[in-house]
Amino acid sequence: MTSKQSPTARAGAWLAAFGDALEAGDIAAAVDRFQDDCYWRDLLSFTWNVKTLEGKDDVAAMLRATLADARPGAWAIEGEATENGGAVEAWFTFETAAARGRGHLRLKDGLCWTLLTTMTELKGHEERTGENRINGVRHGAEKGRRNWLERKTADEAELGHSRQPYCLIIGGGQGGIALGARLRRLGVPTIIVEQNARPGDSWRNRYRSLVLHDPVWYDHMPYLPFPDDWPVFTPKDKFGDWLEMYAKVMELNYWGSTECLGASYDAAAAEWTVTVNRDGTETTLRPRQLVFATGAYGYPKDIKFPGAEAFTGATLHTSAYVGGEAFAGKTCIVIGSGSSGHDVAADLWEHGADVTMVQRASTVVVRSETLMELGFADLYSEPAVQRGITTEMADLLFASMPFRLMPSTQIPLHEEIAKRDAAFYERLGAAGFRYDFGEDGAGLMAKALRTASGYYIDVGASGLIADGEIKLKSGVGIAGIGERSVRFDDGTELPADVIIHATGYGSMDEMVARLISPEVADKVGRFWGYGSGTNGDPGPWEGELRNMWKPTNQEALWFHGGNLALSRHYSLYVSLQIKARMENIPTPVHGLPPAAAR
């Protein structure tokens, strides 16, 4: 029977056998369906966690812990499976006791190599879309009824005052807004507090030349994709306007001009006490769940160099840099060679400043055009859209590749990049710029996930460096600051009217320590990175980003963030975890790691 040999038939047979073994509670038989070198990434469905199991023993242990509660079933291949380079790939759907899910499967020699299981919706708590959408009006007549605006206005006036939100999100950038939109659809009363006045201001307030470095296909917000003429690279103010409109039409409870002053958790009451200053008025909120969506970073990192206090010029961090108008004709030293260092140096040059970039450490640089063609094209591009790869599918395909396997795809990609752009790298190196592709050659995406720093997607600054238009001081440390100069540890000195710290940001744990307590920050531990053991991302190996989008060692405390794609995708899982807790659905968490020292 030829159909037996089609990829779809083979995937279907695997899934049926796997499902039968799970239904029979036969964990050994289920594990037998995996290769020795296997990876099962689960986003909530089994583990109520964001978790990658590596190898059969891990899989068996996870199933022993979760199978009785999860009660999975209804496994069904979705669409047609394909065969690529010896691996059969298939989409599937399934259910657990609590939820519906979608997954992705890669088979080698009839056995599972990678498995992705993700939760898509909670049974009985589905979003009201399509034919289940609300009506918007109750037909018929009703004395004293209020219209939409009156109900909305009353609801906004009550929430946070006479009625407490179930969830409070600190930070109203794309992360907080995406999560807020999902919680809104799930009927979770939520307030977002944001220091800036309006949604989008966190982008508007950045330096004037900022444009999203990732392309439009990667950047959609949930539910409301950009229209089909949206530019490939969104200018910051245009993106700010989009976020502002998005927050409005999604009907988010967005408290602008609101600073969070402090938070503490009462475990007995299972409730947070959070003090906020809203436009000058202090208010105490008592949410059940607290989410930090302040970005993957902490506070701007201002490094205190010896002698800095006597400097007579201007010193600022890139987070405070708006534009180069004021710096025309000035001698500017930009300390740092990451994304903001490059962008700010180029903006200063465009405004006629004399710019020197101080490169303290080797940097991953990839040309935007090349990254678009080689890095994004498969999943997030117009050709991908044409091939039927929806944003949701792209997100799941990206999620289906475990961190352990990332170097195996990223190293060849960056070898190809190095080859294709050899002339570019040669010019950059000749100018004295130190570039690399990461300790293990896994390149830009790996760097972003490991340390969220030390890389630049070149949109023009590298050319200025290669041409000497932006001067470079590389391979030296800073010895101290003079009255109007910067001194280096090789004995040289450069004059400086302006010193710009492109020194990045601290870690989110600083915010936790300041807003909650150092004890809670210690209990929760490090953020970001997955224990790759590379510089800036020490082990032990975790295989998932630390503390992101999943339960932490502090009850009812969550961390949400990342770039636009990660914020979009993982906001789904954060929202489902919070909704499940609100509905008292059991959420036994498997595999909560001990906190990594911060």
Place this chain on the structure above:
Amino acid sequence: MTSKQSPTARAGAWLAAFGDALEAGDIAAAVDRFQDDCYWRDLLSFTWNVKTLEGKDDVAAMLRATLADARPGAWAIEGEATENGGAVEAWFTFETAAARGRGHLRLKDGLCWTLLTTMTELKGHEERTGENRINGVRHGAEKGRRNWLERKTADEAELGHSRQPYCLIIGGGQGGIALGARLRRLGVPTIIVEQNARPGDSWRNRYRSLVLHDPVWYDHMPYLPFPDDWPVFTPKDKFGDWLEMYAKVMELNYWGSTECLGASYDAAAAEWTVTVNRDGTETTLRPRQLVFATGAYGYPKDIKFPGAEAFTGATLHTSAYVGGEAFAGKTCIVIGSGSSGHDVAADLWEHGADVTMVQRASTVVVRSETLMELGFADLYSEPAVQRGITTEMADLLFASMPFRLMPSTQIPLHEEIAKRDAAFYERLGAAGFRYDFGEDGAGLMAKALRTASGYYIDVGASGLIADGEIKLKSGVGIAGIGERSVRFDDGTELPADVIIHATGYGSMDEMVARLISPEVADKVGRFWGYGSGTNGDPGPWEGELRNMWKPTNQEALWFHGGNLALSRHYSLYVSLQIKARMENIPTPVHGLPPAAAR
């Protein structure tokens, strides 16, 4: 060969023969491919007009006038044809010398019964979408370059001052905004002027209980459909917020708080002089094209009844009615039984007023639920979406049915409605309400297209009338107004604290007469209606709505409007006509009718 007999093959054969005949310039052969009883509706492709040809002679005359310029070709069936009730239906694409097009075909016995040809884009002036979208940033470095916001701010400051818009749209409701968005994509410099301060205010300012009477699937704006949880019936303020956000993210040049004071055309200079008052400052604009998008209506119709000046209560038109709060306990007379009369009467009742509706003429009433199920389900509904009917396809299918054939589908539909809701109509009749389905039984949609008045989609008020909660005075005229009462021509009199004129609106020609001149208003003639010969829509037969979305007898003067669906769909054709003129593409218009006396 069986494929010869498939609907697709038959449609393909017809299209090939038709295309060959046109290519050969053999009009007789082309016309031979039509039934005697045939209809060809053309939206710009051949006629640069919105035009229905009826019968072979009309078709032949049109082809004789247009074929040499249009030079059509590249006819190709799109997707699979279907067969329904003896008619083969197919989609197709084609090109003309100037443009690309999409069409729809119905064959009976191998000959064409209905043909729709529509222009979709001008060659060389395509919208920049998908892989042709703009980049959003010029990579590389450039001294003195401005960012998106700086360019946008400068552009807004110049347009209408140091640089003239090519097109001026008067009226910033959904019609002006939809057209503005299309012109923006086509690169036509455009200003929209609107009396209200913000986009969406024309909805926000209406009576508090207003909710769109058409369902969400019918109401999408171009390019940016509502998200999939949008309510079936959008509350007015929510829709106002959507329009405001839409105008912002589409980057329209929207001049709020701006009144148009007057306009005149200089034929020699091919230019309008339009005076506007923008927030207290008078400005003169000199656009090449002027569009009225002030709605299908003119000014509110206030009828002067004898004795009205001595009335000691309150009198207002529904356009000024905001909500019933002030009228609790008052005796209110609502004069008129159209949509706003019903909505306002129900809102007054909900606020505890004593309400009597005065019905001056028989009214078409259809229950919303029934209309949704029988009227909208085929084209604009969740099941239609599931069947793959996109909004664009639904719009084209609706457009493919010529007005002449409308009664043949609408009469049976309304017979079914009458049967299904017999109990409803019996109760309504028993209360004294006079209802009908139009002179010829063609019902609600026909009434909307013929006179844009005299109908109500029941969302609750009819039940109140049937129950006597809203009292009814029907079949009488108004003899006069007393000091605190309304007198009827049957000699009866009713006390009144408040008289509300739900008397509708005048015609758009009043606006033309006031803002341009009575001469131009006379030259242009009547609006709306297609010459059905029914009450309020006198002949001669035109087969298309008068003066809407197409060239008028006044050069460079356009009228755009209609409900959300018509505004969405026909804004495409208005934008293409204006863009073609801006680019000096020849636009020979076929079949401009003489103005119908206004």
